[in-house]
Amino acid sequence: MSDASGAHVSEAHGGAARVVLITGAGSGIGAALARRLAAPHTSLMLHARGADDASRRRLVQVAADCTASGARCATGFGDLAERGAAEHVIHQTLASFGALDQLVANAGHAQRQTLAALDPDTFGAAFAAMPAAFAALVRRAMPALETSKRARVVALSSFVAHRYRADAPFAATAAAKAALEALAKTAAAELAPLGVTVNCVAPGYTRRIAAQAPTTRPCGRTPPKPRRSVMLPNRTTSPR
Template sequence: MTERRILVTGASSGIGAAVVRAIAGPGVHVAIHARNNREGAGRAAEGARAAGAEATILMADLAQPGEPERLVAEAAAAMGGLDVLVSNAGFADRTPVASLTDADFARSQDTVLWALLRLARVAGPLLAEGRDPRLVAVSSFVAHNFRTDSTVFPASAAAKAGLEALVKALALEWAPTVTVNAVAPGYTQKDAGAHAALDPKAWEAVLGRIPLRRLGQPADVAAAIAFMASPAAAYITGQCLHVDGGVVI
């Protein structure tokens, strides 16, 4: 019997794929979302099934109006309901404000902030009928890290800061039925061959700014998300948990 029905967006690689690995097991049905990396989503699904979970692959471009709503509806139909939504899809944009076009800024907002709003509006009633319902949104340290010795990500920071504010608003609106929280990763290791916002030299310099002196691993972040998505996190809502090695203190 399926005991936990979980939709994870941006789950074909990186943190999203690690979340799938962290939550997969008997009694779990996970809907694995990807924008265009069906191969990566397939690998994540294979791993989930090997761990005893059911897995469904769903494709959608969350920056497009109507797509978040369709994704939630299809996930709920495939799983027979929804207990957990993990809103993870996003990307990093370090373009300086002076060079940032309206279209590029809007793309960050559409993929991160607007996607969360659109997902939440349709997921809310489904989650309210679920078991130990949770919404966990993936933010980022870039919404908190503004220093002259660090790279600043203006569009991403604005989108993630908005996401955290929306998390707090949803936590109030959906209480006491559904908990809503955010997890904010720090500098996190990318998958081999994946696009990185920083070059190798910049990544090396980053280590000196991390108190724990290492990059985070996707599994580090996934463990925190899995906890926030679990029944054990029943008395936590409206919070942002930083998983960043101490970058934001």
């Protein structure tokens, strides 16, 4: 079914005990997290940019998997770098489920680029899609989060904001993720008195689609099977 906001809502049995919004939910960590959280009495708002038909199909499949696990799901598409898009996805969530308990800001992408080649448009786009979108999401979500008894916000950063290599430069992405972390710390300080917990996670290389082959090898060696508890920046792991 579709609600008045334009989000597609899939039905599952049972009432919802919590409502979770996950951006960047069509692949990688976002998709894995959605599938992990999917259960009866959980409502999931799954959002992706939806830049092409393939990415839209991936999000629809994630929603189908989550619904099969008993969750109630809604899907939405849009570029969070565009003005008003972040606020709109919060509106979609509230229109679909009437509440918001937990927000996972996972949208964004890593772009290899040297500082010498960095242009203003690329730099601005990275900041619009990551720290600016995060700030807009949190601002719009605050009234709903303040009324929740289990309010959580999680921002997904990246190791590129902490590890710098000349042979693997991520100039714009590193700066944007560092800004995201600073905003997450600010949000944590401001929202803690309201009962909202804010955390930031900085994973290492992670394949966005499970079928993708590893793209990096440490020191020319084939990386060992990834461990769940370890995400080393020079190894590629799979979201689980």
